[in-house]
Amino acid sequence: MATRKITITVPEELVESIKERVDARGVSGYIAAAAAHQDAMDRLRELAERLEEEHGAxxxxxxxxxxxxxxxxxxxxxxxxxxxxxxx
Structure with missing residues (x-):
């Protein structure tokens, strides 16, 4: 998968907390995994909303x-x- 370097702003305490627990993936890998998880949850929520609209709650x-x-x-x-x- 292609990657792209971006700049994000993260609270300093969060960065330090992440640095305490990351392995070889490093901070970038940790944040990329968190963003991928959030994206999957957002997509799942969108699917659930579409299904509820179509089939009811x-x-x-x-x-x-x-x-x-x-x-x-x-x-x-x-x-x-x-x-x-x-x-x-």
Whole structure:
């Protein structure tokens, strides 16, 4: 992926906090990852808004059903991991 150098203004305390925890990626990599995450969240929010406009709001029951399905999938993956560790 091509990169471009830009100038941003960040509070000094934030820069120092980032410098305390970065590895080889450095401050630029850390901030690029944060910006990419925010961009993904913004795009997801835009998608959710479009879907809600087209299909209506998700009901509490639908949301709970989705969370239950995610929990079931997580449980299945945990079980697969345990079985793989036992077999190793």
């Amino acid at each position: 998700v009901t509490d029951d639908e949301q709970q059903a989705a969370l239950d399905r995610i929990a079931a999938i997580d449980g299945w993956h945990d079980e697969q991991d345990s079985q793989a560790e036992e077999a190793a």
